[in-house]
Amino acid sequence: MPAPDDFDYDAALAACAQGQRQALAQIYTRESRYLLGVALRIVRQRQYAEDVLHDAFVAIWQRATTFDAARGAGRGWIYSVVRNTALNWVRNNARDVPVDEETGAALEDEMAVQHHASTRDAGETRVDLGRLDGCLDRLEPGRRECIVLAYVDGCSHGEIAERTQTPLGTVKAWIQRGMRALRECMT
Amino acid sequence: MNPNTPTPPPDSDDIQSLAGEYVLGTLSAARRRDVEARMAQEPALRDAVDAWEARLLPLTALAEPVEPSLSLWKRIERSVASPAAAAAANVKRTAADVQTWWNNLNLWRGLAGTGFAAAAVMAAVLVVRMQAPATPQYMVVLVAPQDKAPGWVVQTGGRQQEQLSLIPLGTVAVPSDKSLQFWTKADAWRGPVSLGLVQPGKALRVPIDKLPALEANQLFELTLEPANGSPIDRPTGPIQFIGRAVKVL
Numbered sequence: 001m002p003a004p005d006d007f008d009y010d011a012a013l014a015a016c017a018q019g020q021r022q023a024l025a026q027i028y029t030r031e032s033r034y035l036l037g038v039a040l041r042i043v044r045q046r047q048y049a050e051d052v053l054h055d056a057f058v059a060i061w062q063r064a065t066t067f068d069a070a071r072g073a074g075r076g077w078i079y080s081v082v083r084n085t086a087l088n089w090v091r092n093n094a095r096d097v098p099v100d101e102e103t104g105a106a107l108e109d110e111m112a113v114q115h116h117a118s119t120r121d122a123g124e125t126r127v128d129l130g131r132l133d134g135c136l137d138r139l140e141p142g143r144r145e146c147i148v149l150a151y152v153d154g155c156s157h158g159e160i161a162e163r164t165q166t167p168l169g170t171v172k173a174w175i176q177r178g179m180r181a182l183r184e185c186m187t
Numbered sequence: 188m189n190p191n192t193p194t195p196p197p198d199s200d201d202i203q204s205l206a207g208e209y210v211l212g213t214l215s216a217a218r219r220r221d222v223e224a225r226m227a228q229e230p231a232l233r234d235a236v237d238a239w240e241a242r243l244l245p246l247t248a249l250a251e252p253v254e255p256s257l258s259l260w261k262r263i264e265r266s267v268a269s270p271a272a273a274a275a276a277n278v279k280r281t282a283a284d285v286q287t288w289w290n291n292l293n294l295w296r297g298l299a300g301t302g303f304a305a306a307a308v309m310a311a312v313l314v315v316r317m318q319a320p321a322t323p324q325y326m327v328v329l330v331a332p333q334d335k336a337p338g339w340v341v342q343t344g345g346r347q348q349e350q351l352s353l354i355p356l357g358t359v360a361v362p363s364d365k366s367l368q369f370w371t372k373a374d375a376w377r378g379p380v381s382l383g384l385v386q387p388g389k390a391l392r393v394p395i396d397k398l399p400a401l402e403a404n405q406l407f408e409l410t411l412e413p414a415n416g417s418p419i420d421r422p423t424g425p426i427q428f429i430g431r432a433v434k435v436l
Binding site: 042080 | 200203204207208210211212213214215216219237240241242243244245246247249250251252253254255256259260262263264266267268
């Protein structure tokens, strides 16, 4: 995610609602590479990820009038629109496309980096995941993994069961319990 | 307690569970549509969805950034300017769009290695296990000799057994008349072998089928060399990053 600064997402969305295209362009300039990364992890193919980002930005533009800052922050709203567009896409197009070569390589790179990070000495700098950080840490690894595979990789229950070599019923129960524990931890 | 209450209370497990799985993304297409329709009528469900979205949002940072192709913003601009055109575009992607995407594959390839630094630190708390064959066999972390700051990770194994990947953890500055050259040397070898020139901030993939199998403690380093690399078969410039292979599986 971009470095925090004083970019005002709520104001940008309010400007979109008033028909100011420059505001949409500002959001795009600032967030498109992060949002495309989020979409690509879910839909797995770059071509579809760009289609999803296109549709999501059109939706952001058209639905900016419905954004209500009292209900939540503008940045989160933008990410939700993109994730929902991507999730609707994968759930509507039963996913049988293989992970393309480039995405596969990128995923492996990331895994290597994560492996490196997970083996580093404690006490090194961490990006702050906020309260989610400590709460995820407390989950049993199996439950945490299911939640991350679902949220970040857009995996269905069945796909998670396949990837983790865990019975479907166990995956569903882990997710239920993991989510309940997260909510209790973060309340 | 009235067992006939038509709408469950906002903090009921049913509402929370449904909202949580909606945001998590595990619901089927039909159930997603159902939740979206119900949210308009049920403030409690909508509140629960909002709260879950806020709770899980930090996880989006685990997705590595990917630079969109240059044509994407133009496409969005066209669609926003003309909603009818957008609707048409959604139904039928033009051949031109597909062409554009293919043309940008090279751009994408070049960018595949960028942006992993954020994921690296993030992953201090989260390790996502991929399918077993993708597990690295050796791990090498290349650090700067002075301050020991990690700069690159070397990975072998995975789906491409015959290749080695050098992955940047960040970007490094290299003077325009210089280059970074990647070397390796196992303990018993007489001298180092060049694995090629490295673009700062970009992943490098090296076929290793011509090399002896990687071994524990094998040395890897990046040295600063003339623009086209070392003129001889060993490093001539200062070491920028260095590390040794550690067996991890």
